[in-house]
Amino acid sequence: MIKKPINVILDGDPGHDDAIAWVVAKASPEFNILACTAVNGNCSAAKAAYNSQRICALIDLNVPIAKGQDKPLVIESLKAPTNIHGESGLDGPELPLPERELEDLTAVELMIKILEESKEKVTIVATGPLTNVGALLLVRPDLKEKIEQISIMGGGIKHGNWTAAAEFNILIDPDSADIVFKSGLPIFMAGLDVTEKALVTPKDVEEIKQIDNPVAEIVWQWLEFFYQFHLTIGYPGAPIHDLCAVLVLNHPEIFDLKEMYVEIETAGEYTKGATIGDINNITANKPNATVLMDVDREKFVEYMVEAIKCYSEVN
Amino acid sequence: MKKVFLSLEKSKDNDQLLSLIKKQADIQIVDIDDIKDEKFTVIVNGPLTQLADILMTRYKLIDQIEEVLFVGGTDAYGDVTPVAEKNVYADVFSAQQVFISTVKIVMFGLNVTRNLKNRALAPLVYLKDPSIFVTDECGIYVETKGKVTYGKTVTDVYSDFQFEEHHCEIVLDINKERFNTIIKSL
Numbered sequence: 001m002i003k004k005p006i007n008v009i010l011d012g013d014p015g016h017d018d019a020i021a022w023v024v025a026k027a028s029p030e031f032n033i034l035a036c037t038a039v040n041g042n043c044s045a046a047k048a049a050y051n052s053q054r055i056c057a058l059i060d061l062n063v064p065i066a067k068g069q070d071k072p073l074v075i076e077s078l079k080a081p082t083n084i085h086g087e088s089g090l091d092g093p094e095l096p097l098p099e100r101e102l103e104d105l106t107a108v109e110l111m112i113k114i115l116e117e118s119k120e121k122v123t124i125v126a127t128g129p130l131t132n133v134g135a136l137l138l139v140r141p142d143l144k145e146k147i148e149q150i151s152i153m154g155g156g157i158k159h160g161n162w163t164a165a166a167e168f169n170i171l172i173d174p175d176s177a178d179i180v181f182k183s184g185l186p187i188f189m190a191g192l193d194v195t196e197k198a199l200v201t202p203k204d205v206e207e208i209k210q211i212d213n214p215v216a217e218i219v220w221q222w223l224e225f226f227y228q229f230h231l232t233i234g235y236p237g238a239p240i241h242d243l244c245a246v247l248v249l250n251h252p253e254i255f256d257l258k259e260m261y262v263e264i265e266t267a268g269e270y271t272k273g274a275t276i277g278d279i280n281n282i283t284a285n286k287p288n289a290t291v292l293m294d295v296d297r298e299k300f301v302e303y304m305v306e307a308i309k310c311y312s313e314v315n
Numbered sequence: 316m317k318k319v320f321l322s323l324e325k326s327k328d329n330d331q332l333l334s335l336i337k338k339q340a341d342i343q344i345v346d347i348d349d350i351k352d353e354k355f356t357v358i359v360n361g362p363l364t365q366l367a368d369i370l371m372t373r374y375k376l377i378d379q380i381e382e383v384l385f386v387g388g389t390d391a392y393g394d395v396t397p398v399a400e401k402n403v404y405a406d407v408f409s410a411q412q413v414f415i416s417t418v419k420i421v422m423f424g425l426n427v428t429r430n431l432k433n434r435a436l437a438p439l440v441y442l443k444d445p446s447i448f449v450t451d452e453c454g455i456y457v458e459t460k461g462k463v464t465y466g467k468t469v470t471d472v473y474s475d476f477q478f479e480e481h482h483c484e485i486v487l488d489i490n491k492e493r494f495n496t497i498i499k500s501l
Contacts, residue, residue, distance in 0.1 A: 158391045159473035164454070165464070233475055261397075268461030270469040278397040 005032040006123055006249055007148075009114055011068075011107070012242065013041030013048040013128030015085055016092070016226040017153075019055050020304070021127055021242040023215060026059045027307035030250040033061060034114050034122060037107035039068040041128035041172055043080050043089025045107075046070075048128070051090040053098035058218060059311070062100060064114075068107035068132040072173035081168075084229050092225035093218050107132045112140055121148035123249065126180075127242035129169050130154065134176025137183050149186040153245040155262070155275030156192030157291055164270060167192050171273030178264040181275075187289040189262060190244035191275060194255065194292035198244050201237035202227065204301050208308060215311035243304060244292055251303055256294035261285035317442060318345045318353060324361025324402075328435035332360070335501050336439060347373070354379050358438045360386040362402055367409035370416050382419045384438035388455070388468035389425035390485060399466030400425050403457060407466045411457035414468070414483070421484045422455060424468065430491075437489070440497045447497070449488035454478025 008031050012018035025031045036056060038048035049067035056065060071077050085091060103110050111132065115122055124147060126133050133150060136143070154169035154177065162168040170177045181187065200223055208220040227238035248255055261278040263285075265271045277291055319342055323329040336342055345355055347369060357380055359366055370377060387402030388410075395404040403410045414420065421441065428434035441448055453472040458464045471478045472485050 161475040163476050164469050164471040164474045164478065165458075165467070263463045265461050265464045268458050268464050270456050271458045271461045271464035271467060274461075274464055276397050276463045279392055280394075280397070282394065282397050 003030070006030055007032045007034055007118060007120055008123045008125050009035045009037060009111060011037045011039060011124055011126045011128065011132050013039050013043060014051045014055055014090055015042040015048070015128070015242065016090060016222045017240045017242040018127045019051070019090060019222060020219060020240055021125070021246045022055055022061070023059055023219060024243055024304055024307040025125070025246045026061050027310035028250055033063055034118065035063050035110055036065045037068060037110055037132050038065070039107065039128040039132045040070055040072070040077055041080070041169060042085045044070065047089040049102055050098070051088065053100065053102065054095040057096040057099040059215060064103045064110055065100065066103040066105050066107045066110035069135070072129065072131050072176060073134055074175050075173070078172055086225070093221035095218065108135045108139060111136045112143065115143045115146040118146060121146055123148045124150045125245050125249070126150060127153040127245055129172040130176040130180045131173045134173065134179040137179050144183065144185055147185055149188065150180060151188040151190070151245045151249055152180070153190045153195060153242045155189055157275060157277035157279060157293070158193055160274060161192055163273070166271065166273030167275070170264065170275055174264050174266045174273040178266050181262055181264055181288060184288070188245065188248050188292065189275070189289045190241070190248060190292045194295050195241035195244050196239050197297060198240050198295050198300050199235065199237035199297060200227070200240055200301060200304070204237070207305060211309055211312065213312040216308045219308055240304070244295065247300065247303055248292055251299070254296045254299040255292045258291050258293050259287035260289065260291055261287050262289040262291065317342045318355040319343070320345050320347055320355055320357045322357065322359045322361065322365045326435070328433045329360055331433060332435040332439060335436065338501065342442065350376065350379065352379070354381050356381050356442070357383045359383060360402070360435045362405035363409045363413045364406045367412040370412060377416065377418060380418050382421055383413065384421050384423070384441060386423045386428065386434055386437055388422050390470055390472060390487070391426065393467070394425060396463070396466065398464055400468070403468055404466040407457060407459050411459050414455050414457050417482065419482060420455065421450065421486065422468070423486050427486045427489050436498060439501070440494055443497050444493070447490040447493040448486050450484040450486050452481040453483055453485050454480055455483040455485065
């Protein structure tokens with residue numbers, strides 16, 4: 001029997017790893033993608049929206065796309081880094097031009113519309129800062145009943161990357177993250193604990209190079225672009241952070257999952273934007289998140305490669 | 316002869332440490348008031364209040380401190396809160412005064428002391444043979460402004476982000492077998 005597809009809104013700031021996450025989601029029969037929403041993060045919301053349009057053109061994903069607001073909810077945005085994803089937010093190979101215009105709605109309006117119209121519950125896959133999702137929950141808390149779960153790439157229970165304690169996506173907009181983690185909705189959190197282990201090595205990239213289809217042709221170049229930076233800071237490959245937030249939905253068995261109470265530090269001198277996980281259950285707080293702590297790296301790469309191969313069959 | 320200044324909270328574990336140190340021919344316990352120009356080591360197992368007070372009032376001694384061997388803090392997970400350890404949490408402000416000073420600190424945190432029978436003995440074993448401890452140079456600061464992270468010892472040992480100063484050594488592993496052998500020989 002075929003299981004019911006997982007309805008998803010893809011909310012992100014593409015971004016090489018967001019893009020790869022979307023490529024895999026589109027190719028996986030378990031997902032029914034309803035919309036893409038762009039958020040300010042790795043690059044500006046405008047660049048993220050434009051990149052979203054071009055990714056959708058590449059993978060033939062014909063769904064509404066909308067741009068989120070330019071800033072976090074209550075603070076100024078950090079300057080987007082250009083050494084990781086490049087000036088465009090998605091540097092590397094030339095992508096096809098957009099085939100579908102941006103919606104005349106903002107990201108939050110589009111999310112509201114999709115949730116209102118959907119008869120079934122919808123999962124939000126959020127792979128950038130949580131500004132759009134936080135805003136949605138503030139504006140329309142009643143729509144929580146339409147949200148199945150939120151699968152996030154963000155944070156880190158043991159450590160950060162942008163500061164010692166905080167990961168970039170959460171650091172950009174800790175207040176939105178706080179709203180999301182306190183929402184009571186089921187949350188999958190793919191933080192640095194798992195995503196820094198979700199590595200695609202230069203050897204894996206060689207395998208993808210052998211796949212003969214236009215998507216594979218782009219993906220290996222993204223990966224090459226993306227691991228250049230990571231090799232310089234000592235990684236043996238590129239961590240495909242955002243793909244964890246997708247694969248945990250259709251292949252949870254490849255992850256080491258731990259339920260715990262996670263709280264966001266919204267103040268702090270050294271720890272603003274840290275995701276504090278009560279891994280040893282010191283507080284009596286009920287778990288509010290399922291945290292990904294480890295991954296079977298080989299399976300992770302296998303599912304990624306498998307998905308990329310699907311684009312050969314279409315033509 | 317190693318001179319050590321002890322800042323120990325009253326406890327059974329610390330009583331055992333004290334009696335063992337007194338037996339060591341190569342270690343001399345010193346009173347802070349008797350120190351002239353000589354170098355000395357500080358061992359703390361308890362809140363960092365007393366050491367912070369010394370740093371504020373007798374800061375000329377700072378350069379004479381070879382290192383502070385501190386039992387407390389944690390690399391990531393705490394015991395009083397999800398991220399804060401008892402000795403730091405007891406006086407967060409003083410702890411940060413010590414960590415933000417230029418003094419070299421070796422931190423025997425919960426991450427390695429959780430499984431020790433008596434964590435107070437770790438600094439003494441370290442003085443006898445530092446080679447059984449796996450350490451890494453890093454920056455460590457104490458969060459005094461956080462809502463959920465109050466008292467967290469924030470280290471860059473696992474993060475891509477690196478502090479400018481690596482003034483601390485964090486203990487990441489201990490050779491338990493050799494640790495126990497040394498304790499038996501004391």
